[in-house]
Amino acid sequence: MRKKLFSQLWIYFVAITFLMMVIVLSVFVGLLFMINHFQLLAPEREGHLFPFYFIIFLSLVIGAALSVFVGKRILQPIGDLRQAMSKVAKGDFAIQLKEQQQMEDVKELYHDFNVMVKELSSIETLRNDFVSTVSHEFKTPIATIKGYVQLLQNEALSPEERQIYLERMLDGTQQLTHLTDNILKLSKLENQGLGLDFQPFRLDEQIREVILFLQPKWEQLNLTLDLDLPRTDYYGNEEFLYQVWLNLMDNAIKYSPKNSNIYVHLKNEETGQVLTISDEGIGMTKEVADRIFDKFYQSDTSRKTKGNGLGLALAKQIVELHHGTIKVNSSLNKGSNFKIFLPNNLKTS
Incomplete structure (x- = not known):
């Protein structure tokens, strides 16, 4: 693409330069013919130097017109791009260039620039979220x-108080461990990519294991689980897919009110497996749903609910490494529905 771009720009520039030379040469040949035909350079004639002055003036006009044309068609787009790049260098990631250009090369160049700026904007947003979230998530448990x-340095503490303080310290260390584990898992997925180890296993049994593991949480809220998990043999990475169901189920429980329902339905289709996890919880707005899979994104900026904004990002990454998709359909105060599709053709892909 780069060689093609440079080659087309070079041809365009050579064509314009050649056209300029042809126009200037044609004008001068025409003027010389007129001078010779009407004998305008005869010394005996009054004002015989006027043709020279006229030729000089006409050359300046033609040169200026062609310079403006070349500058507008070639140099001006480059100048606009330079100014836009200067703004991006100063941290302005909202700048966008108009892609409606007559030159195809400039159009492609502007399009690539706009894509680059959008990616930089996403990276900057991710960086800000990372700094904000990680600093908060590390600061709170460390302070605790x-x-x-x-407090434990107080020798007058009773054994009961000392045990309570130790348990709270343990909660803080587990919170730090959970955050660092998720960061390491995301890093591993992004760096290893398709190097994951895929093996056959029972997908329905794995989901049941997750539900049993979270039983203390959903029993505490007196939640009713509607399960439809037919026998499903699947070929994938068992370890990481366990994290997907764990994150999704934990979220469904965390945001569900007491005495509500959670639906977990697994359907075997010809092309793959479809799992839907629905709750009757607080739901989310469209703006939140659009960003729910972004790393370190948390809709609850007050951090009243536990989490670090990595669970759903991790789930999405794992599902995509299995060539699947994960989508959410949610309405505020009406609950959320997560739909995951895992294809069956991983052995041959």
Whole structure:
């Protein structure tokens, strides 16, 4: 693409330069013919130098007109691109160039620039979210642990109080461990990519294991689980897919009110497996749903609910590495529905 772009621009520039030379040469040949035909350079004639002045003036006009033309068609787009790049260098990622250009090369160049700026904007948003989330997620448990360490230095504490403080310190360390584990898992997925180890296993049994693991949570809220999990043999990465169901089920429980329902239905289709996990919880707006799979994104900026904005991003990454899709359909205060599709053709892909 780059060689093609440079080659087309070079041809365009050579064509314009050649056209300029032809026009200037034609004008001068025509003027010389007129001078010779009407004998305008005869010394005996009054004002015989006027043709020279006229030729000089006409040359300046033609040169200026062609310069403006070349500048507008070639140099001006380059100048606009330079100014836009200067704004991006200063941190302005909202700048976009108009792609409606007559030159196809300039149109492609502007399109690539706009795509680049959008990607940089996404990276900047991710960086800001990362700094905000990680700093908060690390700061809170560390401060908690520090506080309880100081309290434990009090020799007058009863054994019961000492045990409570130790348990709270343990909660803080588990919170830090969960955050670092998710960051490492995301990094591993992004770096290893398709190097995951795929093996056959029972998908329905794995989902049941997740539900049993989370039983204390959904029993505490008196939630009713509507399960439809037919026998399903699947070929994929068992370890990472377990994390997908764990994150989705944990979210469904966390955002569900007491005495509500959660639906977990697995359907075997000809092309793959479709799992839907629905709840009757708080739901989310369209704006939140559009960003729910972004890394470190949390709709609850007050951090009243536990989490670090990595669970759904991790789930999406794992599903996509299985060539599948994960989608969410949600309405505020009406619950959320997550639909995951996993294809059957991983052995041959």
